Amino acid sequence: MGDDALSEAAQGGHDWFVSFWPDEPEVGERAWRDHLDGKYAELGEVTPLRIRQLHIRVAQAEAAVERLRRDPHDPVGRGMLGEALDGAVGTTGLDAILVPAGHRPDVREPTLRATWVDAPRAELLTPSPPELPVRTDRLVLRRFREEDAAAFEDAWASEEWTGLLLSPPMSGAEVVEWARRRARAGDNTFLGLVVEHDGVPVGDSILMLQGVGLSQAEIGWTVLPEHAGRGYATEAARAMLRVAFEHYGVRRVVANLDARNDRSAALCERLGMRRESHKLGDFWSKGRWTDSYEYALLAEEWREAGG
Ligand SMILES: CC(C)(COP(=O)(O)OP(=O)(O)OC[C@H]1O[C@@H](n2cnc3c(N)ncnc32)[C@H](O)[C@@H]1OP(=O)(O)O)[C@@H](O)C(=O)NCCC(=O)NCCS
Structure with a gap:
C-alpha cells in the first residue's frame, strides 16, 4: 500500500472512530488520541463502543460515589453505582468490560479496575x-453455632416439613x-441467623442481598x-425487616414461595407484604413444576406502617 493509501485508511479509521461521539466531537477526538496512546489497553474489547461505555460508566460511578458519601443508603446512588460496576437490565458494567485484575500486567497503575471497580465496591x-x-420482645436472633444442628435435625429429616421448601x-x-x-460469617451478602426463645433454637431467619447495588433483600424463614x-x-x-431497611438500607424486601405454602403466605400478609406475582408453573421443586408467589415490601411502605 502506498503512503497515500495508508493515510487514507488511517483517516477512515479516525473518522469512523469519532463518529461514535456525534454530539461531542472534541470528546471523540480526545478518545482517539488516548486510544492511539494505549490508554484503553485495559478494555477487554478495544472498540469505540466500549470506550464510550467506559466513559459513561466511569462518570456514573464518580457521581454515585459523591452521592453515597453523603448518604450510603441513597437509593439512586445505589442504583447508579450498581449499574456502573455490574450493569443492569440491558447495560454492561465496568466489571465486565475491563479485563480481570492481573490479566494485562502492562497496563498503567493504578488500573481503571482498581480505581473504578474495586475501590468504590469496597x-x-x-x-x-x-x-x-438482634433482640425482640421474646426472641434472640444470633449467629449459628455448630451445635445448633441437633435442634434442626428432625425437621430437616421430615419430608412433610421440607415439602414446600426448595431444599x-x-x-x-x-x-x-x-x-x-452458616456459623462461619462467610459472604457479606448473606445473613443467616438462628432464632432462639429462652435459650432454645425455634427456627431460623435469613436475608440475601441482591439486585442492582445490592438494594434488594430476599427474606426467608422457618420455624x-x-x-x-x-x-x-x-x-x-x-x-x-428492620435489619434490611435500617442497617442494610435496602429499598425493597421480597419473599419467594411455593404458592401452596399457605402458612408462609399468611406470614407475608401479617408482615404487610404485598403479593406482587403469582407465577404459573415456574418453580421446579421435588419432581414437579409448581406455582410461586412473590411478595414485596418497599422501604417507604414499611416506614409508613410504623416500621
Ligand atoms: C412458614 C412457617 C415459618 C410459618 O410458621 P407459623 O407458625 O405459621 O408462623 P408464626 O411463628 O409467625 O406463627 C403464626 C401463628 O401463631 C399465632 N400466634 C400466636 N401467638 C402469636 C403472637 N404473639 N404473635 C403473632 N402470632 C401469634 C398466629 O395467630 C398464627 O396462627 P394461625 O396461622 O393459626 O393464625 C412454618 O410453617 C415453617 O417453618 N414451615 C416449613 C418451612 C417453610 O416452608 N418455610 C418457608 C419457606 S417459603
Whole structure:
C-alpha cells in the first residue's frame, strides 16, 4: 500500500472512530488520541463502543460515589453505582468490560479496575453485618453455632416439613455441615441467623442481598414444628425487616414461595407484604413444576406502617 493509501485508511479509521461521539466531537477526538496512546489497553474489547461505555460508566460511578458519601443508603446512588460496576437490565458494567485484575500486567497503575471497580465496591457496596445478636420482645436472633444442628435435625429429616421448601430433606451429617457453614460469617451478602426463645433454637431467619447495588433483600424463614403457631416466625421476620431497611438500607424486601405454602403466605400478609406475582408453573421443586408467589415490601411502605 502506498503512503497515500495508508493515510487514507488511517483517516477512515479516525473518522469512523469519532463518529461514535456525534454530539461531542472534541470528546471523540480526545478518545482517539488516548486510544492511539494505549490508554484503553485495559478494555477487554478495544472498540469505540466500549470506550464510550467506559466513559459513561466511569462518570456514573464518580457521581454515585459523591452521592453515597453523603448518604450510603441513597437509593439512586445505589442504583447508579450498581449499574456502573455490574450493569443492569440491558447495560454492561465496568466489571465486565475491563479485563480481570492481573490479566494485562502492562497496563498503567493504578488500573481503571482498581480505581473504578474495586475501590468504590469496597467503600460503598460491601455490606457489613449488623450488630448481633438482634433482640425482640421474646426472641434472640444470633449467629449459628455448630451445635445448633441437633435442634434442626428432625425437621430437616421430615419430608412433610421440607415439602414446600426448595431444599430437599437433609441427613444428620448434612445438617451439621449446614450449621457449620452458616456459623462461619462467610459472604457479606448473606445473613443467616438462628432464632432462639429462652435459650432454645425455634427456627431460623435469613436475608440475601441482591439486585442492582445490592438494594434488594430476599427474606426467608422457618420455624421448627414444635414451636409453630406462636408468632415466633412473624416476630423474627419483623426484626429482619428492620435489619434490611435500617442497617442494610435496602429499598425493597421480597419473599419467594411455593404458592401452596399457605402458612408462609399468611406470614407475608401479617408482615404487610404485598403479593406482587403469582407465577404459573415456574418453580421446579421435588419432581414437579409448581406455582410461586412473590411478595414485596418497599422501604417507604414499611416506614409508613410504623416500621
Ligand atoms: C412458614 C412457617 C415459618 C410459618 O410458621 P407459623 O407458625 O405459621 O408462623 P408464626 O411463628 O409467625 O406463627 C403464626 C401463628 O401463631 C399465632 N400466634 C400466636 N401467638 C402469636 C403472637 N404473639 N404473635 C403473632 N402470632 C401469634 C398466629 O395467630 C398464627 O396462627 P394461625 O396461622 O393459626 O393464625 C412454618 O410453617 C415453617 O417453618 N414451615 C416449613 C418451612 C417453610 O416452608 N418455610 C418457608 C419457606 S417459603
